[in-house]
Amino acid sequence: MRTCTEVVSAEGDGHLERLTLRDNASGETETVDTQWLFIFIGAAPRTGWLDGVLTRDERGFVLAGPDLVVDGRRPPGWSLGLDPYHLETSVPGVFVAGDARAESVKRVASAVGEGAMAIALVHRYLEKR
Numbered sequence: 517m518r519t520c521t522e523v524v525s526a527e528g529d530g531h532l533e534r535l536t537l538r539d540n541a542s543g544e545t546e547t548v549d550t551q552w553l554f555i556f557i558g559a560a561p562r563t564g565w566l567d568g569v570l571t572r573d574e575r576g577f578v579l580a581g582p583d584l585v586v587d588g589r590r591p592p593g594w595s596l597g598l599d600p601y602h603l604e605t606s607v608p609g610v611f612v613a614g615d616a617r618a619e620s621v622k623r624v625a626s627a628v629g630e631g632a633m634a635i636a637l638v639h640r641y642l643e644k645r
């Protein structure tokens with residue numbers, strides 16, 4: 517596994533045989549024989565526009581539900597007498613699902629499931645709060 521590495525070119529005859537890789541730290545390039553390439557690009561949440569609106573963690577993922585309750589204290593400005601629902605953000609009635617949520621699993625199936633859960637929680641919020 518190589519970090520900070522850029523694929524410069526891929527070559528082969530009908531299938532992958534060689535890669536030329538650039539180490540982005542040193543700038544050096546190297547050609548390696550391989551038949552496989554797996555790319556892990558990581559993730560950065562695009563939540564800057566929520567700054568000052570919703571509580572986020574230090575990496576920008578949106579906090580929700582139990583992650584907002586610290587030492588039994590609800591988030592600042594929380595106006596309700598109940599803890600936030602599982603996917604509810606620091607603003608009552610605003611929910612988050614999927615990769616943008618802090619502590620989410622970062623997988624397709626869980627993102628879809630959280631989306632469905634969020635809708636159920638919106639209905640509960642509208643009925644009970």
Ligand SMILES: Cc1cc2nc3c(=O)[nH]c(=O)nc-3n(C[C@H](O)[C@H](O)[C@H](O)COP(=O)(O)OP(=O)(O)OC[C@H]3O[C@@H](n4cnc5c(N)ncnc54)[C@H](O)[C@@H]3O)c2cc1C
Nearest residue numbers: 555556557558559562613614615616621622623624625627
């Ligand atoms: C390289 C890679 C490989 C992966 N492989 C797998 C895998 O094999 N199996 C697996 O289960 N998961 C995999 N994942 C993770 C999976 O893609 C995510 O968990 C899933 O897509 C999360 O869904 P989401 O709806 O939460 O977010 P996203 O799919 O990221 O959708 C968010 C959408 O919101 C849009 N958006 C962002 N900001 C705004 C805005 N301000 N206004 C309007 N729209 C906006 C974005 O353009 C995007 O379309 C992989 C991810 C990556 C990056």
